[in-house]
Amino acid sequence: MDSLLDVRHNIPWRQAVVSVDQFSRTDIEEIFSLADRLAVGRTMPLTGKCIVNLFYEPSTRTSSSFYAAMTRLGGSVIPINEVNYSSVTKGESLEDTIRTLECYADAIVMRHFDDDASERAAAVASIPVINAGSGAAEHPTQALLDLYTIQKERGCVDGLTVTMMGDLRYGRTVHSLTKLLRLYDTTLKFVSPRELAMPPDYLSAGDEQSNDIDDVIGNTDVLYVTRVQRERLSKEIAIDDSFSVDFAYSVTRDHMARAKEDMVLMHPLPRVGEIPSELDSDPRAAYFRQMRYGLHVRMALLVAMIGRD
Ligand code: NCD
Numbered sequence: 141m142d143s144l145l146d147v148r149h150n151i152p153w154r155q156a157v158v159s160v161d162q163f164s165r166t167d168i169e170e171i172f173s174l175a176d177r178l179a180v181g182r183t184m185p186l187t188g189k190c191i192v193n194l195f196y197e198p199s200t201r202t203s204s205s206f207y208a209a210m211t212r213l214g215g216s217v218i219p220i221n222e223v224n225y226s227s228v229t230k231g232e233s234l235e236d237t238i239r240t241l242e243c244y245a246d247a248i249v250m251r252h253f254d255d256d257a258s259e260r261a262a263a264v265a266s267i268p269v270i271n272a273g274s275g276a277a278e279h280p281t282q283a284l285l286d287l288y289t290i291q292k293e294r295g296c297v298d299g300l301t302v303t304m305m306g307d308l309r310y311g312r313t314v315h316s317l318t319k320l321l322r323l324y325d326t327t328l329k330f331v332s333p334r335e336l337a338m339p340p341d342y343l344s345a346g347d348e349q350s351n352d353i354d355d356v357i358g359n360t361d362v363l364y365v366t367r368v369q370r371e372r373l374s375k376e377i378a379i380d381d382s383f384s385v386d387f388a389y390s391v392t393r394d395h396m397a398r399a400k401e402d403m404v405l406m407h408p409l410p411r412v413g414e415i416p417s418e419l420d421s422d423p424r425a426a427y428f429r430q431m432r433y434g435l436h437v438r439m440a441l442l443v444a445m446i447g448r449d
Contacts, residue, residue: 151262153167153445154268154444154445155262155268155445156258156262156265156268156269156270157268157269157270157271157280157281157441157445158258158259158262158269158271158274158278158280159258159259159271159278159280159316160278160280160283160284160316160319160320161319162280163280163284163320163323164323165323165324168284168287168320168323170444171284171437171440171441171444172288172291172437172440174440174443174444175288175433175436175437175439175440176436178213178436178439178440178443179436179439183213184213184214185213185214185443185447186210186213186214186215186442186443186446186447187213187214187215188214188215189210189214189215189216189246189247189446189447190215190216190217190218190244190245190246191206191210191215191216191217191218191245191246191247191248191249191442191446192217192218192219192220192241192244192245192247192248192249193206193207193217193218193219193220193221193249193272194220194223194237194241194248194249194250194251195220195221195222195223195250195251195272196223196228196250196251196252196253196257197251197252197253197273199221199251199272199273200410201408201409201431201434202251202272202273202281202282203219203221203249203251203272205431205434205435205438206249206270206272206438206442207219208435209435209438209439209442210442212435212439213439213442213443215246215442218241218244218245220241227240234252234257234260234261235260235261235264238261238264238265238269239264239265242265242266242267245267246267246268246446247267247268247269247270247442247445247446248261248265248267248268248269248270249270249272250269250270250271250272251271251272251273251274252273252274252275253275254274254275255274255275255276255277255278256274256275256277257274257275258270258271258274258278268445268446270441270445273312274312275312275372276309276310276311276312276315276369276372277312277315278312278315278316279312279313279315279316279408280316281434281437281438281441282312282313282316282317282408282434283313283316283317283319283320284320284437284441285430285433285434285437285438286313286317286320286364286406286408286430287317287320287321288433288434288436288437289404289406289426289429289430289433289434290302290362290404290406292429292433293362293404293426293429294361294362294402294404297321297324297326298324298325298326299325299326300324300326300327300361300362301326301327301328301329301359301360301361301362302321302326302327302328302329302360302361302362302364303328303329303330303331303353303356303357303360303362303363303364304317304318304328304329304330304331304338304364304365304366305330305331305332305353305363305364305365305366305389305391305414306331306332306336306365306366306367306368306389306414307332307336307366307367307368307369308330308332308336308337308338308339308366309332309335309336309337309338309339310336310368310369310372310373311366311367311369313366313408314338314364314366315339315342317364318338318342319342322344327346327348328344328346328347328348329347329348329349329350329356329359329360330343330347330348330349330350331349331350331351331352331353331355331356331389332349332351332389333351333389334351336368337349353389353391353395354395354398357395357398357399358398358399358400360399360400360403361400361402361403361404362403362404362406363391363399363403363404363405363406364406364407365389365391365405365406365407365411365414365415366407366408366414367410367411367412367413367414368389368412389414390413390414390415390416391405391414391415391416391419392416393418393419396419396422396424399424401424402424403424404424404426405419405422405424405425405426405427406426406427406430407427407430408430409427409430409431411427415427
């Protein structure tokens with residue numbers, strides 16, 4: 141395990157993105173300014189380059205946005221979106237799969253159900269690995285695009301109060317975003333049922349925890365909503381009639397009426413009832429713009445990581 145922790149803390153992010161722990165504010169500014177430029181540019185700096193999309197878990201946005209980012213930059217993609225049709229079903233180890241794919245590509249974008257999968261992949265890979273979601277632990281590229289969205293929508297991140305609501309225990313996006321926001325002067329509030337509270341490792345003095353959005357909605361600048369990660373709920377939290385949190389943690393018109401006029405409403409998506417579609421036309425609903433910002437951030441990461449020979 142020590143060697144895996146070494147990977148997380150010692151590898152520069154240009155070689156492998158496994159965790160948000162690898163980024164400083166200066167790194168983030170650099171990625172965001174590259175994203176700004178690529179959003180309006182027409183250049184193809186990745187012509188002749190190739191990435192593999194290696195997804196052991198379902199994905200719509202992350203896999204297709206990396207695909208779109210790569211092809212818009214002139215490169216190509218080997219999509220392994222359904223590992224059931226690959227040698228993984230024959231019992232091939234993750235390490236051997238990585239050693240195979242690095243023979244064909246310039247980077248591997250990987251989503252996996254194990255928390256330490258991207259560290260394991262980065263430890264054996266000779267090409268950049270990008271963590272596109274690892275178990276309940278991290279989703280660093282989502283956190284970067286979430287932060288970019290906040291900056292774009294509000295102009296800056298410092299000084300804001302960010303409230304995260306929903307499944308804070310198993311949601312990897314909120315874990316990565318929380319760590320990234322610690323680099324800024326933000327106030328963090330966490331709203332969840334007790335069973336799905338933010339794990340203590342991510343908490344800091346000054347954070348506010350509540351099980352009721354009404355306690356915090358009026359003071360919130362960014363409301364980041366997540367779905368319950370049913371596929372990750374442990375046996376101790378049985379999914380039965382006595383534990384139905386899905387709709388108890390949804391945003392309503394009434395909440396929006398009491399929210400600040402310039403509040404930003406975000407969601408990594410997919411949503412499954414936490415934000416009703418009747419709120420989509422509210423100018424504060426940023427979750428569709430968030431996906432577009434994500435394309436630009438992923439373009440920037442690809443150029444920074446494999447754009448130079
Ligand atoms: C998230 C994920 O995979 O963690 N999806 C995404 O990448 N936008 C959020 C989720 O699945 O709830």
